[in-house]
Amino acid sequence: MAKAGKTSAAEWAKRIERWKQSGLTAAEYAATEGFDSKQLSWWRWHLGRRAKPTTARKACSRQAAAVTFLPARIVEPTRSGGGHVEIVLANGRIVRAVGAVDAAVLAKVIRVAESEGRD
Numbered sequence: 001m002a003k004a005g006k007t008s009a010a011e012w013a014k015r016i017e018r019w020k021q022s023g024l025t026a027a028e029y030a031a032t033e034g035f036d037s038k039q040l041s042w043w044r045w046h047l048g049r050r051a052k053p054t055t056a057r058k059a060c061s062r063q064a065a066a067v068t069f070l071p072a073r074i075v076e077p078t079r080s081g082g083g084h085v086e087i088v089l090a091n092g093r094i095v096r097a098v099g100a101v102d103a104a105v106l107a108k109v110i111r112v113a114e115s116e117g118r119d
Contacts, residue, residue, distance in 0.1 A: 012043040089114055 019029040019040060030037035085106070087095040093113045097106055 009043075009047065013047055015040065016044050016047065 015033065019026065022029050024032070026037040026040050030040050083097075083099065083101075085095075085097045085101065087110065089095065089110070091114060095106075095110055095113055097109075
């Protein structure tokens with residue numbers, strides 16, 4: 001019987017492909033090739049799991065796909081020296097800031113305004 005420790009993942013992928021094409025059960029194919037059917041089943045599961053994106057990567061991809069940028073326009077600064085920022089979020093909420101605003105605080109307010117009301 002062949003030892004799994006000396007066989008690479010690439011070789012197991014080839015074995016699995018040959019098994020699928022053979023039409024045999026895992027036990028039948030493994031017996032003809034000289035290894036344990038449990039190894040074949042485990043490698044099929046393991047390699048299939050590696051090929052699928054994780055939930056975190058899926059969520060990140062969905063979020064990246066959902067991001068859209070809208071046109072921005074610059075208005076004249078106020079005479080008081082302070083600024084005025086108005087941000088319209090995708091969910092329809094508007095965040096307005098007048099005067100000097102800390103960027104970290106503004107980012108936190110935007111995150112809260114974006115997330116509230118989501119399921």
